[in-house]
Structures are given as structure tokens and as C-alpha cells.
Amino acid sequence: MMLSIAAVCLSAAVFIAAALLFSPASTLLIFCWNCFLKPIGKTGNQQTSLERFYKSQASIYDSTRKTLLKGRELMLRLAKSHLRFTSDMVWVDLGGGTGYNIEKMNEYIPLSQFKAIYLVDLSPSLCEVARKRFEAIGATNVFVHCRDVNEFELPDNQKAHLVTMSYSLSMIPNYHSTVDRAAALLHDDGLAGVVDFYVQSESSYTAKTNTLGGELHRHVNWLSRNFWRLWFEFDHVHLDPARRDYLEYRMGTIKSLNCRNKILGHIPYYVWVGCDKRNASDINYRHQLATESPFLAPRLPAASGSCENLLDLPVKSKGHDAAHVAMLQNMPYPSFYYQREIWRIYYDSQAAHHHQFNNQYIYAFTWEDPIEDHNILKFNSDDVVLAITSAGDNLLAYAALDKPPRRIHGVDMNPHQNHLVELKLAALRALSYDDIWMMFGEGKHPKFHELLVNKLAVHMSSPAFQYWFQVGEDTFSGAGLYDTGSTRWALRLVRWIFKICNIKAQVDALCDAKSIEEQKQIWNKQIRPVLLSPITRLAVCNSVFLWKALGVPMNQADCIETSLFQYIVDTLDPLIDTYRIGTENYFYYLCLNGRYSPKTCPSYITKRGYFNLSRRRSGLDGIRLHTDSINDVVERLTPGTVTIAIVMDHMDWFSPAGKEVDEEISQLHKALANGGRVMLRSSSTKPWYLKNFQIHGFAIEPAAVRKPGMAIDRVNMYASTWVCTKPGMQDLVI
Known part of the structure; x- marks a missing residue:
């Protein structure tokens, strides 16, 4: 506890030091006197109190708040990206102070695009600074009103398309009235934006997180909560959680971020964008959701x-x-009901089974081969597909077909796998091909954060945006996207082996081989002896590595009919004999290089795939993402509506002694149309659960069974692929 108190005191010292560091001597003396030493006292009048605080520092307000008031520009950029532009837009900035926000918005939206902008603030000194600011920049459509925000009304019964509050809600005593006033001013299709300090504990919001747009980093620990609440109350700034709670009760949440000001002792602040919670202008949209x-x-x-x-x-x-x-x-x-897109289906983020993944996805790319999926299943525009999401590459491959299925449902228990797919969907909707290639071909983008806020956020759910705002910059820099997820450890092991054994040049030669014969020679003489050495066998052939690095649970490992090492040999050797890594096999090219090549990559990042998905809306619009178990999703399906279910290797994970397989097969049978098919892959050449499908009336047929020396697809990681067909009406008659 003493260390924690010392840390907080140090934070306070940093707070003051930052002001001293970045301001001239006279400015910092004024700032320190007003913010840390000058007694405000009780006056019984809010305007008088504000003037005591601001009058002597109004002229230096902006220069001393850049470090303290973080998130203002972010809120404005989010508001800009979510606004529905019209020719008569009105903006009201409540508690707008010196007009900094309005002048800053001019960098994102020319102020001339607004019919009128109203700044409302109770401090005469700050309003005077604002008037001079707008006179200086010639903004004739900006009107400054020095009055209580709760009494402000727009002229001629106008409604505002944008209402903002920047670090003002925490300073207004009767905040309920302020939030009500903001809601009353808002146009039916209008947007509200708020940025402010906050303190909140997990226990105060867990019962209502489904309306909040996610809870990532929302909890503030006990010491920080109490320290910052007391610190700010000296200046009559109140951080009680009820202010934010009422805002989120009174309006609907579109985007919500929980942030920390790392420069000044990790002060908690939030950025929020919302709308009228009862806006019924798009009832058909809600019906779909x-x-x-x-x-x-x-x-x-x-x-x-x-x-x-x-x-x-x-x-x-x-x-x-x-x-x-x-x-x-x-x-x-x-x-989820207030988002622009309808890709992401509602899920309960507080459900315990969503919290087992340590805030990360397992797979940064999908291991199954979508070309073989299409060869086997022959997707058409009448199909309704239910598939495990994984990293979404296969869902996007189906959607990028010239005649894609009319609906593709991705199902995954891990919320972060669906966050990853949402990012890909948003990027395909909003970005140029060059940006798509940098993000998902190279796995890196130097301007990821800028793209996320300015272009991608509007197409994402709040939980997905929260996630990528927190981790995206690190993900798309350094080693890049494909060095993330649990499976990164397997790829790192391979790269470490290559580095230690000094064979990176040989790996490059393998990827550049001009023929299968040249590739085989490089593999057999220079790479295979290293990669399949006894040391590698020791490293990978254990249960911890299998699960943590490869995502293979023990039940699936038990399905393997040879030794694990022999299984790896039977996977890799035939691939070298069948496909050129540099031009025909993007799965292993990625493993060896940490990125894709334009010559070999998933179809959704080829130019043709990008064109199909970004220009022809039907492919992307047909995708829905469910964050739940297959059983839970299938249990609520209308019987007979699915034509194809792709469960990957998922059933290998079940125990033969349990009832899970029969329960899932029964649900799939109910959801499938007559003649509907289930496609599955297995690490066994004849999975034990095939008999369970037969018991439930399915016809079983092998699509591919691996034999020694033969590759059944470009991944060749599974020993067999099967299609289980529900009898059609003609079969039932016979």
C-alpha cells in the first residue's frame, strides 16, 4: 500500500512538472496558482465560482490544457467519421469554453459546412476568448452564448446534428439536466460526443455492460479512483461515476473508449459517441438485428x-x-443496435466463457484451404453457410466468389476472433487496395491508428473498436499482424531455428524455387534436416506446446493414428512434392516469411477478391458474426434453413465419453435443410464420431483421406475431410 501511495504522489508531481516543463515561466506560475494553490471557496453561484477559477487564467487556458485534457481531438475525429452529413448541419458545443474544439474541428470538417455552430459556456472570461478566436479566423457562422447550458435553446425550433461536451460534464453540478438538455437538442439522426475524466469500479457497471459498448479497461482500481476523485474535487471537478452512468442511460452508445493519460499519472478519461436511445428512424434495421x-x-x-x-x-x-x-x-x-453495419450479432460480453482467451485471438490466419472447400461443396448463390469463424479468411474467400452464398454465418466462442474479422470487413468496406495489402498482406501499417479512427471505426461495433484501439498500433508495427495470436509461438520457434542454424538464405531460396524439383532439393538437403531434427521433435511433441502454440487439445492429439512426429513428417514432405511454396501455397509462405506475397495470398487480398468484396456489396453484406458456441447458435435457428455447415476440425476436440458430439449433431440435423451438408476435417483418417452422424441419419462420404506421400490440399494438416449429408426428400420417400 505504501508503494501505491508513493506512486500516486509521484504521479501528482509529474502532473505539476509537465505544466512547468511545457509552459513559459509566467504562464506556469499563473497555472500553478489557480489550479493548485488559490482557494475557490463556496459562493452558491456556479458562474461566480467558475469566474474565480478561470478569469485570471483564461488567456493561457489553451496552452496549459494540451497535456491535461487528452482525447478531445479523438472525440472530434470519431464524431466526424460517424456524422451523416447534410446541407443544414447544426453543431452545439456545451461547455465549449475558449472555442478550442470548434477551431480544431476545422482541421477535420471545414466550419463552413455547418449551417450554424453554437458555443455555450457559463464563464464570461472563456467566452470572450472564444469570441476573439472566431473573429480572428473569420468564422461568421459560430455564435457564442454565455449562459447556463441547461437553459440554452436553439432558435426557430432547430435541432442539432452534433452535440458535444468536452471536459464539461464533470464540472456541472446538475448534470442530469445537462444530459437531458443535450438529448433534447439532438436531431433524430444526430450524434452526441463526450470526452471527460471518470472513475469507475467493475462492480458498478457489470450488470449493464451490454448497453455500454464494451468494458475493456473501464475498471479503475481503488487507489486511483479515490486519489483522482479527491484531487479534482479541490477544483470543483466531480468524477463520480453517476455522471457517465446517466449519460449512457439517457442515450444509446455507438462508440465507447476507456483511456489513461499516461503522461500525467494515468488519469482515467473516456471518449464516447452516442445518439438518441429511442431513435426509431431505422426500424427495419433493428428488425434484422x-x-x-x-x-x-x-x-x-x-x-x-x-x-x-x-x-x-x-x-x-x-x-x-x-x-x-x-x-x-x-x-x-x-x-450493437446503434452500429452502422449489421455484421456483428449481439453477444453478452459478461458471459464467463468469453473470458477464457486472455484478451487475444488464437489464430491470426485461417489454416483450412478454401479452394478445396469450394471444390468439394460447390457453393452457389442460394446457399446459407454456417462456418467456424477462425481468422475469417475462409468466410471472406466464400464471399469473394463470383457467385457467393447469399448468407455466411461465422460462429466463434472467442470474441477476439470476431474482432479480427470485423476489422477485415471494415477495411474492405472503407480502404484502398494499397492499405488493405499493407495491413493484411504485409501485416503492418504505419498509419493504422489514423485509419482506425478516421475510416474504420464507423464500420465496427464498439467492442471491436475498443479492442483494436488498445492493441492495434502494436499489432500492425514491429513483427506485424502475423506475429500475434497464440499460434505465434509456433511460427517464432520456426524462425528461431532458422536463425540459430543460419539457414535463412536457404529458406528464401525455397520460396524462390522455379520448379518442384529445385524446391525438393533445397528442402531435402538443407532445410528438412534442421526443421525435422531431434531437437525440434523434443520441442513440439508435448501437450503444452500443442495447445498453447498450435491450438491442438489433447482429445485431438489422441485422434492421431501415428506418432506425432511422423504426423508432422507426413504433413510437410508431400507438400514440398506437390506445391511450389512461392507461388501456390500461401499458408506455408506466411509461416516462413511472416507475410504474404502478391504471388500467393488469400483471395480476399488479391485484386480480384478485393474488387468483388469492396465494389459489390452483396458479398460483405451477407456476412454475420456470432460470438457463441455452435450449439447455442444452432439451438435458436429456424429448422431447415442451413444448406452447408463447415465445422473444420472442431469435433476432434470432443471426448468420446461425453455427450457433446451427439448434442451438436442433433442440433445441426435440425438446422439443416433436406440435402444439407456438414463438412468436417479430422486428424484421424476415420474419425470416431462418424458413427454418431450415421445414427442421426446422415449419409457419410470421404472427400479426401490422406495417404503416405500424398497431400490432400495446400495445408495437408488434417488426415481426412468428410461430407455428411442429411437425406433429401427423395431419399426419405425411397
């Missing part, structure tokens, strides 16, 4: 635009249930 989980091919809403009676539907999604509860309690809808 409420029904997409249980109904893979939902009935269309009535032509009048009103919803059918969702309460009478025989099967309801979790999203529908959550929205219904919110309506009954007068709460906002779950944040």
Missing part, C-alpha cells in the same frame, strides 16, 4: 416499414431478448 441470430433467412418487414410482432416469433435471438428487456426497463438498446 433482432432476427438475424435465429433466422438465417428472415421474413422481410412489412412494406409500411413497421416490425412484425417479434414477441410472437417462435424462436428468439439473444439480441431480441436483450432489446426487449431494455425496452421494458426504459434502458438503451444493446450498443
